[in-house]
Amino acid sequence: MKNAPPGSYCDGGGLWLIKRKDGGAQWVLRVTIHGRRREMGLGNCQSVSLKEAREAAERWRAVVRDGKDPIKERERERRKAARDDHTLAAVAKEAFEARKPELREDGKAGRWFSPLELHVLPKLGKVPIEDIDQRDIKNTLAEIWHTKGVTAGKALHRLNIVFQHAAAMGLDVDMQATQKAKALLGKSRHKPKSIPALPWQEVPAFYQSLSEATVTHLALRFLILTGLRSKPIRFCHLDQISGDIWTVPAELMKAKKSQEQEFRVPLSEEALNVIKQAKPLSRDGILFPGARKGVISDATMSTLMERRGLEARPHGFRSSFRTWCAEATTFSEDLAETALAHATGNKVSRAYKRTDLLDLRRPLMAKWADFVTGNSAGKVVAIA
Structure with a gap:
């Protein structure tokens, strides 16, 4: 097959090897879904072996049997994977790294990241940031909003900075989510106490x-x-x-x-x-x-x-x-x-x-x- 002249070679079940004149070769799966013919690239011959190409072809043929377009389904999976890479925890850490030069001792002295790490990320850290709305934020901070008002306020402020960073990354986030969450939470009943001092x-x-x-x-x-x-x-x-x-x-x-x-x-x-x-x-x-x-x-x-x-x-x-x-x-x-x-x-x-x-x-x-x-x-x- 490596020495075959340029052309199209069928392996069966809609799997084809397309050899080009420049010597390159591409695996292609040809299927019909909803009366439309679709050609789906499975990788080049150098990086994908025949065995791997056959396994991939069978996987996507099963998708077709379920009545789904394999190309659209693969794109959906790619988008999901990209969103999974942009969890709140991942974006928050990236935002923190970008902000470190502005912070004393790179943020360690004032524990800039602590309000997020302790009160937000345990609940929302694994959620794609594009999926987070004001109700998620409100439900996350509700339990400390009236008991640890200062800490909750810091967490909300840090979260707003993270959302700004996400927007700068080109992610589709609601820039008003934290303000909406604050409106849903209402005024905190917590009254900060001054550090006790001797008269x-x-x-x-x-x-x-x-x-x-x-x-x-x-x-x-x-x-x-x-x-x-x-x-x-x-x-x-x-x-x-x-x-x-x-x-x-x-x-x-x-x-x-x-x-x-x-x-x-x-x-x-x-x-x-x-x-x-x-x-x-x-x-x-x-x-x-x-x-x-x-x-x-x-x-x-x-x-x-x-x-x-x-x-x-x-x-x-x-x-x-x-x-x-x-x-x-x-x-x-x-x-x-x-x-x-x-x-x-x-x-x-x-x-x-x-x-x-x-x-x-x-x-x-x-x-x-x-x-x-x-x-x-x-x-x-x-x-x-």
């Missing part, structure tokens, strides 16, 4: 109770004095500190990747004293090391407060500091917000604001240190 008047007593020269006590004291979140404290490295300035790397600050920049913290005398006490306990340059390796655990400081029967948590000291600024001082709101590394003003004003107000923050942080150590019992203070 600012009680901070000095708590601070002074941290009297042990342990990593946990010193880390908590440093967190209170600087007003920062726990992550920069936990990952504080000695080479980040120069004189009375602690320069926190951008990746340790909570901000969008496009807005990330290092943050300078003016260190009060008390903060420098904490560093001095912590240095003998440091390991590999890490100021507050973990018991065995790495840095102190994120839960260590919270656990200490919990064991003391307090509802307040370490993050709440930022609120304590901010309320103290508002109620017990005349420092400006802009200065207080900057001390907490919060963005102030609109995009335009931030674009032109090229200062971190470091020198103005020095007296603010010094007064706060005086207050928490008991040197200034809640008196109203102002910039000298």
Whole structure:
């Protein structure tokens, strides 16, 4: 057969081998369905053996016996296979990969993918994204819509981004599906709770109770004095500190990747004293090391407060500091917000604001240190 001249050669049952003048050869199945003659290609002779061609021919002849057009049926199967490749899980992962460059630590720090992974994909992950409508989304998120409102909102937002990505891929998705689902879900009854904080008047007593020269006590004291979140404290490295300035790397600050920049913290005398006490306990340059390796655990400081029967948590000291600024001082709101590394003003004003107000923050942080150590019992203070 390989050496046969160009022409058509019948194998029986409608299976033909068509040899061309250029030496190529193609398997073709000829059938009649609904009074129409159909020719269906089964592959070229080099990649499909005679045995394989006969098996394929028999498969498609069975389709004809069922009264179906084999060419249309094969196209339907191909479309289904393509849709199966575009499940919500597959498209969501692709959308996440495309978005990673915009996210801090490639999305790991803020766990961008978690709301989808935990609350959406277990139910809808295997469904082709083109088949998903607002009712599917509504039914998936209904059980957490009124109990975990913030998480459900994040899941819906991430899902909308995935649908946008699917549309960019050329898939036929309903771009309004998430908004329609939100309308079906209605207003969430969940009321987010702020992280419990100690009243600012009680901070000095708590601070002074941290009297042990342990990593946990010193880390908590440093967190209170600087007003920062726990992550920069936990990952504080000695080479980040120069004189009375602690320069926190951008990746340790909570901000969008496009807005990330290092943050300078003016260190009060008390903060420098904490560093001095912590240095003998440091390991590999890490100021507050973990018991065995790495840095102190994120839960260590919270656990200490919990064991003391307090509802307040370490993050709440930022609120304590901010309320103290508002109620017990005349420092400006802009200065207080900057001390907490919060963005102030609109995009335009931030674009032109090229200062971190470091020198103005020095007296603010010094007064706060005086207050928490008991040197200034809640008196109203102002910039000298």
